Amino acid sequence: MATNPTILLLDEPAAGMNPKETDDLTEFIRQIRDEFQLSIFMIEHHMQVVMGISDRICVFDYGRPKLLMMDEPSLGLAPLIVKDIFNIIREIHSQGMTILLIEQNANAALHIADVGYVIETGRITLKGTGKELLANEDVKKAYLGESVIKLKA
Numbered sequence: 001m002a003t004n005p006t007i008l009l010l011d012e013p014a015a016g017m018n019p020k021e022t023d024d025l026t027e028f029i030r031q032i033r034d035e036f037q038l039s040i041f042m043i044e045h046h047m048q049v050v051m052g053i054s055d056r057i058c059v060f061d062y063g064r065p066k067l068l069m070m071d072e073p074s075l076g077l078a079p080l081i082v083k084d085i086f087n088i089i090r091e092i093h094s095q096g097m098t099i100l101l102i103e104q105n106a107n108a109a110l111h112i113a114d115v116g117y118v119i120e121t122g123r124i125t126l127k128g129t130g131k132e133l134l135a136n137e138d139v140k141k142a143y144l145g146e147s148v149i150k151l152k153a
Helices: 019-036 079-094 106-112 130-135 137-143
Strands: 039-043 046-050 067-071 098-102 115-120 123-129
Touching (some): 079 098, 079 106, 106 130, 106 137, 123 130
Parallel strands (some): 067 098
Antiparallel strands (some): 039 046
């Protein structure tokens, strides 16, 4: 069975690539840039996506993956940028890409999820559609900041 990595962190994007692969990669990056209106710069063989923050390294693939895995894409970002990131994730998914998203922002993640899992201490404790988990009282209390505080009179 041949292994063909589908996701590539472009630290040195041309390393080990033949000219055809380099051309394909360049075209893929142009398509992403144009489609999502991102400013993409080549700086000393590093790809950086500038969206109001600096030094964010972006993950690209030059082989058209069937699965995109994202780990905490909103971590540490300003709310407006988080909104943009999730709009991009939603658009990528609408084009047929399967996305495995690990995200601390449960509210944003569940609003775009087909299926969600709640993992506590390494174990899956709940599974459901994004809508089902958003409506779940336990999820609301623990992850969505909707706990009810009762004060004694």
